[in-house]
Amino acid sequence: MNSPQLQRGVFLALLAAVTAAFLWVLMPFFGAVLWGVALAILFTPLYKWLLKKMRGKPNAAALSTLAICLFIVILPLAMVGVSLVQEIALVTQNIRSGQINFAAYFQQILDASPQWLLNLVERFNLGDMAAWQARVSAIAGQASQIIASQALTIGQNTFDFVVSFFVMLYLLYFLVRDGATLSKTMRDAVPLAKPHTHYLLNKFTTVIRATVKGNVAVAIAQGTIGGLAFWFLGVQGALLWAVLMAFLSLLPAVGAALIWGPVAIYFLATGHFWQGGVLIFVGVFVIGLVDNILRPVLVGKDTQMPDYIVLMSTIGGMAIFGINGFVIGPVIAALFMAAWSLFADSGHVGNGHEAAESAEGAGDKKKG
Structure with a gap:
């Protein structure tokens, strides 16, 4: 009953179960983990260069790498994100006020189109132009609602984003500092x-x-x-x-x-x-x-x-x-x-x- 094959089978089943459970626990931070790993891989050469310049001080080199990553990648993206939210609010307001009118733009295209093109559209039963204009108006209205709702969703998910952001930074620091050791541990553990x-x-x-x-x-x-x-x-x-x-x-x-x-x-x-x-x-x-x-x-x-x-x-x-x-x-x-x-x-x-x-x-x- 306690044969080595049975013990090995039970151990492998336990290993698979705890691995799946650990991945399940990490799923809420899937994006943070992914980008932490990606940025660590991207900035590891910089960390190694800084480690040589700082005479083998891993903590200082990792913190410097993290600061450079923040300065050249994350802060510019945050600034663009803030400006984008303001731009979305302005565009949504202009759509609702009629200053941006996609139906009017479509009508201008129709007015400038040659008659042979309009006849071709009708010949292939693509619908009459009035129906197309109504569809464009409906799509524009739906688009403005979607943009507004997405902006609201972004505001509601700010807390989740902040938590994931700091998880990514925390993980990035240790992956940059201990990446070589972790990689060696994985190579030794994988049964290949x-x-x-x-x-x-x-x-x-x-x-x-x-x-x-x-x-x-x-x-x-x-x-x-x-x-x-x-x-x-x-x-x-x-x-x-x-x-x-x-x-x-x-x-x-x-x-x-x-x-x-x-x-x-x-x-x-x-x-x-x-x-x-x-x-x-x-x-x-x-x-x-x-x-x-x-x-x-x-x-x-x-x-x-x-x-x-x-x-x-x-x-x-x-x-x-x-x-x-x-x-x-x-x-x-x-x-x-x-x-x-x-x-x-x-x-x-x-x-x-x-x-x-x-x-x-x-x-x-x-x-x-």
Whole structure:
């Protein structure tokens, strides 16, 4: 009854149960833990450099790293967030007062449209123009209500956000300071061949660093360029549209165009040809080039994944996990490809050390 196999089975069941329970306890702080880990991976090279400069004082180096992270990442985001809330309130008020009237904008496009286009719309039974205008008015009204409700929700969730924020900072400090020790403990604890574990953990950290660094850089660049273009052309709520473009730019290839494209069409349809031309030029040749050049360099090159895998994993991750999915999706895809590569190289059996060493060597050559 007390055989070693039974004891091992009971122990493994207990291990699985307490692990699942621990993850369940951490679920309310899932976002805080994820971003704490991501920022720790991103700022670990800075911590190591500061540790050398401070002659091996880990606490001082970790606190300095945390302060730099606050100064260059978190505080700017907080300032943009405060300005965004004010911009949302102003845009919502303008929509309700009629100063921003999407139905009127749509009517201007209809008035400027050629008759052959209106006939084509009717021929394909896309509905009469009056019905379309009514739909646009209804959508605009619903959008204003959604924006107002989301702003209210943000205010109600301020306490949860503050708690999660300080949990993230607290966790970030210890992950930066003790990250090397924790990584070694994980490598020793995972029941895999040590080269396999080392290769997979390296892939995990590389993909997180490349995804956060690359996607955030692309989002900031596209949002800033688009927002400045909107401000220069006199579009109301330029900051709001800039943040939306930055958020949508997390979707490779098509993101920011969902914002600047309809605005450019409106400019052209209402006779503002130079504004429409400028916006199309900026959107295609500036924002588009940022996406097509900067993203593959910062994301695809380091992750060593094809662009279509990055695209599908990013969209799928965001569909499942929300904003956190733009990190989780590519990480899952990279680990999937790495695990199957190890399995294929091992001859489907147990040559784990040789397979991991060969895969790791190939990765080092590609980096070199």
